[in-house]
Amino acid sequence: MSQWHGEYAFAMRSLVLKDFRVRYRNMSLGVFWSLINPLIMMGVLTFVFTGIFPNQQIKNFPIFVLCGLIPFNFFALAWSSGTSSLLENTALIKRLAVPREIIPIASVLSNCLHLGIQISLLLFLVLATGYGMNRYWLWLPLIWGLEVVFVMGMAMACGALNVYIRDMRYVVESCSTILFWLVPIFYPFSFIPTRFAGIYELNPVAALVLASRNVLLDAKAPPGSLLWKLSISSVLVFLLGWFVFQRLKRRFYDYL
Amino acid sequence: MTAIEFRNVSKVFAHGTGTRLLSSHLGEWLGQPPKEAFYALKNVSFSVQSGEGFGVVGHNGAGKSTLLGLATGICGPDQGEVIMNGRIAAVLELGSGFHPDLTGTENLFLNASLLGLSRKRTKELADYIVEFAGLEDFINEPMRTYSTGMTMRLAFAVAVHTDPDILILDEVIAVGDQTFQVKCLDHLRSLRQAGKTILCVSHSPDTIEQFCHRAIWLAHGQVVKEGLAREVLDAYRASL
Numbered sequence: 001m002s003q004w005h006g007e008y009a010f011a012m013r014s015l016v017l018k019d020f021r022v023r024y025r026n027m028s029l030g031v032f033w034s035l036i037n038p039l040i041m042m043g044v045l046t047f048v049f050t051g052i053f054p055n056q057q058i059k060n061f062p063i064f065v066l067c068g069l070i071p072f073n074f075f076a077l078a079w080s081s082g083t084s085s086l087l088e089n090t091a092l093i094k095r096l097a098v099p100r101e102i103i104p105i106a107s108v109l110s111n112c113l114h115l116g117i118q119i120s121l122l123l124f125l126v127l128a129t130g131y132g133m134n135r136y137w138l139w140l141p142l143i144w145g146l147e148v149v150f151v152m153g154m155a156m157a158c159g160a161l162n163v164y165i166r167d168m169r170y171v172v173e174s175c176s177t178i179l180f181w182l183v184p185i186f187y188p189f190s191f192i193p194t195r196f197a198g199i200y201e202l203n204p205v206a207a208l209v210l211a212s213r214n215v216l217l218d219a220k221a222p223p224g225s226l227l228w229k230l231s232i233s234s235v236l237v238f239l240l241g242w243f244v245f246q247r248l249k250r251r252f253y254d255y256l
Numbered sequence: 257m258t259a260i261e262f263r264n265v266s267k268v269f270a271h272g273t274g275t276r277l278l279s280s281h282l283g284e285w286l287g288q289p290p291k292e293a294f295y296a297l298k299n300v301s302f303s304v305q306s307g308e309g310f311g312v313v314g315h316n317g318a319g320k321s322t323l324l325g326l327a328t329g330i331c332g333p334d335q336g337e338v339i340m341n342g343r344i345a346a347v348l349e350l351g352s353g354f355h356p357d358l359t360g361t362e363n364l365f366l367n368a369s370l371l372g373l374s375r376k377r378t379k380e381l382a383d384y385i386v387e388f389a390g391l392e393d394f395i396n397e398p399m400r401t402y403s404t405g406m407t408m409r410l411a412f413a414v415a416v417h418t419d420p421d422i423l424i425l426d427e428v429i430a431v432g433d434q435t436f437q438v439k440c441l442d443h444l445r446s447l448r449q450a451g452k453t454i455l456c457v458s459h460s461p462d463t464i465e466q467f468c469h470r471a472i473w474l475a476h477g478q479v480v481k482e483g484l485a486r487e488v489l490d491a492y493r494a495s496l
Contacts, residue, residue: 005343006372014369022357095348097329098370164281253331254269
């Protein structure tokens with residue numbers, strides 16, 4: 001199967017550019033959608049949780065929510081597009097000897113551009129509302145980098161399974177909806193009963209949200225235990241995804 | 257030197273593989289007896305020397321595409337061995353890997369990268385490829401505005417310029433106008449003279465006759481006849 005002698009980086013780059021161009025070429029507002037979407041969600045959630053359910057404990061609710069929304073949105077989008085990426089690229093898989101791993105990984109990477117834009121928006125709003133910069137911001141690239149690693153693992157595993165069992169896409173969509181509620185997006189970690197707190201930290205998406213808030217809103221380093229759990233679970237999920245993918249990729253041709 | 261060698265190659269598709277339902281996978285894992293096997297290729301052996309033009313003819317469903325899939329390394333054989341020596345470029349099916357919303361140039365880079373050309377070489381060759389395809393005036397238009405012939409010309413031009421040792425062609429030569437066909441055939445001849453190997457698959461014997469020296473005729477996954485292109489093609493024509 002190793003009859004491909006190309007450059008991984010060039011192939012990856014081309015696929016990412018393709019995804020990105022195809023997505024934005026037919027949109028009048030283009031990249032602005034990446035900004036508008038989280039802002040609208042932020043507005044709606046702020047209205048519901050300050051206007052309808054008033055709460056005194058969370059100050060500056062819009063920024064608080066945005067810290068949760070942005071990592072979650074990236075996770076949900078990249079996971080679902082990574083899951084369907086192999087099916088969408090059937091033509092490539094059945095006609096070209098491109099290394100298959102490139103396809104789900106490129107699909108996740110092409111979502112990173114949104115993440116980048118949305119992170120800029122978040123950082124801008126954090127500064128604009130007077131939180132100020134602190135040296136713990138240096139943790140942010142690591143935290144968000146781990147999220148990308150984690151999603152790649154999920155995308156490889158679910159993308160490969162989706163070739164064999166086409167319902168996978170719906171499983172992923174349902175899980176995303178469930179996670180929206182189970183990740184502390186519009187409630188703080190302190191509201192979670194202690195007996196569930198340990199489990200919450202194991203969920204990399206929840207851990208990400210917590211770590212981002214630690215740094216951006218509380219101006220403190222994320223707790224070491226949280227970072228350890230985040231790193232270990234992200235790397236494990238990536239390795240697991242890789243392993244599943246290697247096992248399943250041999251028969252892609254027969255099932256696509 | 258041997259460029260391509262198939263040794264007793266079989267490729268099996270169990271009837272019913274390809275069902276994408278959980279229940280059928282569970283059955284497989286729990287050891288339900290496999291359904292009847294279907295041989296897409298059965299015990300196929302042949303070898304092609306470097307610099308040779310080799311043709312494969314056969315009706316639809318004879319196993320031609322499976323053979324190409326094995327040769328390009330897209331899928332692996334269930335039995336036997338496939339040995340390929342050298343860099344491979346394949347034009348399998350019209351414009352596979354092209355996206356209709358991208359422009360000609362963007363598709364050119366995408367396709368070249370997936371076929372295994374380096375970024376540097378692609379930049380160097382881009383203008384030349386466009387010129388070869390005769391698409392200078394349309395190269396910045398989206399591919400969906402291209403005619404079938406234009407798409408195929410670009411696909412062909414990219415593939416032959418990836419500097420392959422082995423070029424694999426699937427039915428593509430027949431498309432494109434007379435001028436381009438002549439250009440293609442000239443180019444293929446010069447590739448062969450430079451010691452490159454060409455593996456060409458078609459259901460029409462005429463295309464193969466033009467630049468293949470030897471050929472095999474496949475039917476129901478098995479080799480019916482192997483030998484000089486003329487003899488094999490005559491026998492194939494007689495059977496039509």
